[in-house]
Amino acid sequence: MTAMISAAVLGSAGIVHADVTSQSSATTPTDTSEVVAKTTDLGKAALTTSQTTESSADQNSNRQESTAPVSSNDQEKKASVENNQNNTEKTTNPEKEQSSDTVLKSSVSSVANNENKEVKSVTPATSSFATDENIVSQRTVPQANSTITVSNPTDYPTQAAKLVGKNSQGQPYYIYQIVNLRNPTLDSQQARLILAVDPANPQGNNFVYVTTDQYKKIYGNVYVIAPGRYADIAVGTSGSTSPNGENSRIFRVSNTQPFTFNFNGKTISVPASVSIKSVRTVNPVYGLGNQAKINYTDKVDITPELNNPAIEYIYRDKDGNYTTNSALPTNVPVNGITGQRFLITNVDNYKQVVKGYYLTNQKDSLSNTANGKDYQGTISQFQIGKYYQKTLYNWDRSVSQTLIYELLDPQGTMNISLVRPNAKTETKRVAVGQVDRFSNGTLARNPFVPGANAVQLVYADLGHIIPVDENGQVISQDQPIYNNDETDAHKAAATASPDLTAEGWVLNDPKQATITPANPGEDTKVEYRRVIINTETKTVTQTVKYEYADGITEGRPSLPAPRVQVATFTHTTITNPVTGDIISDTWTPAQKFTTVYSPKVDGFYADFAYVGGNDNVTQNTPDTTFVVKYAGPNENVEHQTVTQTVHYQYKDGITEGRPALPQDNVQQKSFTHTVKTDPEGNIIEDTWTPDQADNQFTAVKSPNIHDEATDTNYYYDQAVVGGNTNVTQSTPDTEFIVYYLPGNITTQSKSITQTVHYAYRDGVTQGRPALPTDNVQRVTFTQKIETNPFTGDVTGYSWDPIYSKFDSVQTPELKGFYADQEVAGGDTHVIPEDSDTTYTVYYAAPVSKITDEKHVTQTITYEYADGITANRPTLPRTDVQTKVFYRTVTTNPWTDKVISDTWSPAQNFTVVQTPTINGYYYDQAQAGSNSAVTHENPDTEYIVQYAPGKVTTEDKTVTQTIKYEYADGVTEGRPTLPADNTITVDFTHTIVRDPWTDKVISDTWSPAQTINPVESPTIDGFTPDHAEIPGKTITYDSENLEYVVKYTKDEEPNKPTPEEPTPEEPTTPEPEKPNGPVEETPTPSQPQPTVPAPEAPVQQPTKPVEESSEIPVINQVVSAKPAAPNKEANNKLPQTGNQDSTAIIGLGLVTAFASLFGFGKRKSEK
Template identity: 90%
Template sequence: MTAMISAAVLGSAGIVHADVTSQSSATTPTDTSEVVAKTTDLGKAALTTSQNTESSADQNSNKQESTAPVSSNDQEKKASVENNQNNTEKTTNPEKEQSSDTVLKSSVSSVANNENKEVKSVTPATSSFATDENIVSQRTVPQANSTITVSNPTDYPTQAAKLVGKNSQGQPYYIYQIVNLRNPTLDSQQARLILAVDPANPQGNNFVYVTTDQYKKIYGNVYVIAPGRYADIAVGTSGSTSPNGENSRIFRVSNTQPFTFNFNGKTISVPASVSIKSVRTVNPVYGLGNQAKINYTDKVDITPELNNPAIEYIYRDKDGNYTTNSALPTNVPVNGITGQRFLITNVDNYKQVVKGYYLTNQKDSLSNTANGKDYQGTISQFQIGKYYQKTLYNWDRSVSQTLIYELLDPQGTMNISLVRPNAKTETKRVAVGQVDRFSNGTLARNPFVPGANAVQLVYADLGHIIPVDENGQVISQDQPIYNNDETDAHKAAATASPDLTAEGWVLNDPKQATITPANPGEDTKVEYRRVIINTETKTVTQTVKYEYADGITEGRPSLPAPRVQVATFTHTTITNPVTGDIISDTWTPAQKFTTVYSPKVDGFYADFAYVGGNDNVTQNTPDTTFVVKYAGPNENVEHQTVTQTVHYQYKDGITEGRPALPQDNVQQKSFTHTVKTDPEGNIIEDTWTPDQADNQFTAVKSPNIHDEATDTNYYYDQAVVGGNTNVTQSTPDTEFIVYYLPGNITTQSKSITQTVHYAYRDGVTQGRPALPTDNVQRVTFTQKIETNPFTGDVTGYNWDPIYSKFDSVQTPELKGFYADQEVAGGDTHVIPEDSDTTYTVYYAAPVSKITDEKHVTQTITYEYADGITANRPTLPRTDVQTKVFYRTVTTNPWTDKVISDTWSPAQTINPVESPTIDGFTPDHAEIPGKTITYDSENLEYVVKYTKDEEPNKPTPEEPTPEEPTTPEPEKPNGPVEETPTPSQPQPTVPAPEAPVQQPTKPVEESSEIPVINQVVSAKPAAPNKEANNKLPQTGNQDSTAIIGLGLVTAFASLFGFGKRKSEK
């Protein structure tokens, strides 16, 4: 025998298959491309499978066939069929939903090589129910005082069972299908396939064995087919190994795993199924459920399940439909597999009384054993309320079709639906034991086996009592359900008819006050008659009137109209029309009069805020009247003020030397309290009224403080304080303190310099005057960084000053030399980013000479006013001052151009204080100074002394006068001409022409010189050096000094100035 396994991918579990007999084998499988174009969600899975199985087929096509010795008799033998009893199959919900897009790639595995394994023949199982050998499990149910024993079916293939393996718990695999293989023979015996499952997980792997009808040995490997996988098994030596060839010896076994999908608008879950597909067909020898012994090209069986119920509680509705019901007890599971037998002791103990339902099974109908207490049954494949599937595949591993099975009633009637890609779903209602056919030739065979099933306890709704009138018409929705008989689940107990007196009906027959139904499921009509009703009415009133207390109405507001409330009561008498008895004699229930609040009357107040009110007004309550009187009010007024104050303080308490703090910010709101009382002193109004429209305290923004004198900022700890949007008379006074501190200052400095350097143009310094020292100016910038003392935030940083400037530097005079620049430097916009700057001033000797000179003299003579000199102090000597002026012509040393042709500048004759003579007073205390020029006239003054009036005649001390020395003015030496010879050609820089200085006119002499009547010492005082516009405070100045000053001035005027700047 040759056994070949091809691992490939099954069609998705979202598409299912159906059984197809050999008669319908001519049906053409759906083309893959057609599935792609036309399928729905189910077809999408088939499409996915078709696309993904091509590679698997390619891979498997390279597998080598292995051959094994077989019988020379290759004639097709008819399958020997063992006598088998049809068994039903059962399913449970799958553990997980299979996605329609899942691609299953695992291949089937071989777990044992049993080639040529010999098996001795064994005696078939006896028909007795329970022996030590065939008992599978036993369970005691304490609640029902019952034991459930499970064993294999009486026709279980015990000979074949010797070939199958065991699981890890030592349990033999459970055989649920054996089929003959048409044509192949092994050792001249009919070839067969055995399909078995693990009893601990029957919805998992399928174990497939190749053997013969003699069950002597297993040929080839044991094929373990996992859920969602398939195996191609080649049996025999003749024929093609192509799965869909005309003479193919391939038998494809596919394990469709449990899955969930959308069916008829609802999501259902179905258990696994296994299909066998071949060209040569197969014929069932042993299996579960109702199976026909015919040839199949596609044979599909529902895989056994574990723990299906032995006791089923089923609900039948009024339309005869069977389903599950959560009100019923939970099904009782059995520890066995579909198709196994079970024995339940004391089965009647499972009949339970369920409120609102009754058991429809005939009494004593459950027991089916000789002792009349026990029940022997088979674990069924099917349960009401669940669905099952059989899935069929095309050779390309796409889904061909599906049969969906639904058990409709305990008798076995089923809905069988055919689901195909790109086709409308067909559904057949098939009675037990019957077969129908779908439009594509697929058989719709009902696999249910009557009697081979669990105990089915069918419950239905108990009947109701239906109230009707004498014409049989229903008169009320009060239709009580029958009470249960607590001792017998089949029966209903006595039930009271409803009391409809409140609805106006009474029983026509008092004997029907209680109903004991003969049929617990049928309703009972109970006749009622209308009662006789008589009525009468009565009213009760409550009246409120309004008056002025003093009876005056004129000129006053109109009073409210009286308020009247009326309660109406009805007296009802109900009489039984059958007996004449008074059934009821009642008044309508008590009512209420509401409290009446006194209306407002402008300017007046009621003596009662409200009157009346009664929570228990009956027909016996007398009419009542209330009078409310109004009087004017008494009024008392008081006022209240609410204040918000913001104070400002320095945090460190220091105020000296700092700016004044802001004044307290004070906001106030006032309120008026008005209390009005009635004439009796009762408070009728107590109100507070704000005196202003705005009743808010605004939030106060803290003022900024800046000290201009020190440029210091002061910071507050709170930017905004206070504020209240709803100030009332109850708001307490509030105070806030805002603290200030000066900013924290840190500094850094940077200095920038301007240097004016002095040099001789020709570089020669020997024998010449020393050059001026470099003029260096320094500008220092200070960067101030200021931080908030409360927050630490940097609030400002800047350079101080932002910019500065350098003074321009007047070029110093250098005797005998001429500078190229009058002024050097003087940048007016120096910023911290600038660099140091150097300017160079060059000197050269000018060419100057004096061409003319002139003397101007001031002479002061001292005399006695009366001309008498005898016996008087000697008069001061004559004071003479002479100023010399020179005319100088100076030429530029570079261009020989006349730079200046000027007289020496104006000179000043210092003021001369008149000397003191004891006992005499000069008419001029001082001769004022004069500014004179070269063209001024000589000046002459006479100071006269007048004798003082003397009470005593002191002897004057006569000073010894000194003879003045008249210096001879020196003439300056002739100009020194210096013509520098540069080492290289120098650029010609024209020097600016100095304007010719005009002579300054002498200051006119004062018309009057006041005489200071003060006797001072005759000793001359030192000359005063204050400005010329003030009177001198000293006496005569040494004329020698005057002449010397003139000479210095003359020499200084010899030199002019040019300009030249060099910046480094």
């Protein structure tokens, strides 16, 4: 058949993808596995369409940015695809991309719309792309004397590999996914897609090939899909090529480029992934990781990566969590691609000793080959500490959902998170090989393949030595980490316990001075004991004494007290409490005695200027004493005085009529001149000494002069005169004069006004009362100004009056309006410095508003008393009446003071008549209240209960007994008589009562019954006196019946037949006493039943009779005389109380007949 392969260039879309599988319907996937979603952060990366054709290596120059379909028949018309690159949304602005809507525009040119256009296409070679090369690369790792050899997987599709191309270095493209295409066939063979990447850049372009399960050739173009772009590949001849149409033959391949986004509060980077979206579904034939080989409508795979590690160094913390750790060695990469196999020689060489950590892997557990040295592994898709994504798109290129994968431990446990637009992120912890399900039905499948991974070297923290006392309590923070065993990464080496002697502790067990832990990750507690400390002290002294040389002390200055210096030394011995050995025997260090300078003694001189001093005083230095002696000099003394005088005068010389001037201010300082000589006459000292402590003249502040009689101030020309901070015996005497004059006086006046103005707050006056006229008050002040006659400066002023006060103005009332002030103005004193003031009193209308709304409800609820509603009539709807009350508060517009506070008036509820329910009785004929209610009334609730009637029953049995006897009483030698024939008839007495009042509603007996005739059994040679006992109608009030049939021996032939005996009356047994009164008068035959109406509610009986289970009483007839109940019946419908009058008549006829024929009651014969 003719195969059609085409591609459509579509617009860009945000990044995300997932796997959605389908096993039955192309439109409704039955299994959604590995579905991924888009968030705003994911929008940073976007897909745009990009397909380029590729042929063999010598045709690379013919690549195109768009592709055209190529048919296997050159005679067929070729379809083309219009490349709308200018309509493609770019991804150069991450911020713009991040805020874009999830539905992204696309420019679609379908094959159907471009059938008449021809675009040059390149038909790639069908078999010359690559050779079947299995060994890909080999690298020698310099650090470990080991090599890592990389090869393709054992199940690598070598036949398909012959169809793929090579990169510019001649390396074959690496196949990581092959899928069957559902329904399309090519040359009657199963159509397939091959997905491959460049081994030098696997996170870059994806190369997609259309072929069949025979891998004979490539159909159409090779699609080169750049990162962030996608291609629509139409395969087959049937079906629409619209990317979102039903029965579409398009398979959309999207290359989601690596991107970074915020996830769970941190920024993560995820590698690329590729999705295949189709309506017809695909089924994986070959792929990486744990894949379910089922039908997918969206198949998504994590794109292979280059240089993933062959050796992973993993850290496990004390809580068992696995992560990376910068202290561990860097992972060892392998020069290969995800999914390829690798062989590491001498794998144990990678076990490194890391300070503070130990290797948790079991010893000799790494090598997995026969030689016991090497490791055969697979370059894994997943690493601890990294994240991976799968993204699923809708047909309109909007993101459907995103799965984020995080490997948690070396065993393969994963966190799988579902991220959807406008939905909360969900996370599932999924064990290896397991599948969980998210809330939207998406399956969380763990893709990790056990064993298909790198060498995982897991390190954990080494333990510590923990010092403790004899009670196990930790005594020190000196807790050393175990030393590493430099020859074995699995072990800890011998580690010295800390020396805590300085902290006062020694080892309890000297053998624990060094610890070699058996478990390198477990702490070891080492016990310590307190040391024994003994101390003693010793003192050494240096003493300096002072004496007069002649021994005389009386009348002389006191001599200095002895100067004693003391050095104290402590002797400390520390003993080990375990061994008794002296750990330490020390004296405190050497000290110093300082040199002592001889103090001065007035008038006397020491024989030594200083004595003593020792820089090395130890506990062995002897005590020492020094004596300093004093002798006195000769002296000559004279005195001198220095004077400062201040005089006060009126400048104009006038003193009459003026205040007296201040007295002269005189200050004197005296000095003493002393000359001291030694006994030999040599001048020892020649000094001037002030006789007072204060050796300076103070500056004199000029006194104020005020004439109280004339209230006149006098001013000085100098505020301060004199003063000398350094008066000595050489300072000359000094004199100063201060002059006074009266101040100069001038006057001025000032007026101040207070105005009270009245206005409406809103400014509106029309139609309102006239406002009061302004109130204006005035105060006048007179000021006297005084100036200094020497400087002209104003020195003071006074006002008359000093202050005044405006009157407060009572605000006039204005009908219907409220003022913002009751009183205006006059609130403070007025002083001359104040300015004119104006007060404005505003009027405004009162404010009314509804502040509260109260709903008062009356609720009448209907319910069954026992709470059961199933299979019962529907209860009446709850009756709810609501009365709404409003609270209106009128307030002063200025003070918010409440003027009035009222609620809307009282209202009335309606009393509700209780609806009837057939077969059930209510406890209240009406409910509710019509009393007036206000907002203060609480909500009220009434409950009306329904219950079925209470049914009680008693049973009565009427018996008919037929006995058989021989007439002559002889039984010996004769046939055995028949057994008594006993027939019983049961009747039920049913009484129905109102469940609330206990009033009898219905009192009935079950109807009359008929006993059929009974033939008398035959006895050979004997004849019964009655051939049959006739039938009879029995009612509940019938008495028990008893008949006796007598057998007479048949007469011999020719013997006269005796007369037939007259039958006796039938025996009437003594009737049993009935349990209650029995109605004897029959009721009319089959009366029409009526339904009693419920009565008004009454109080419940204090001792209710036992109730039957819920039996609705329908069509009841009330008996005139109910029988007393003797038991209750459950779950029985009551019988009507009719009596069959014909039965009574029949009973009378039977009795008469019995009398006529002579059978009836007989006395028992024995």
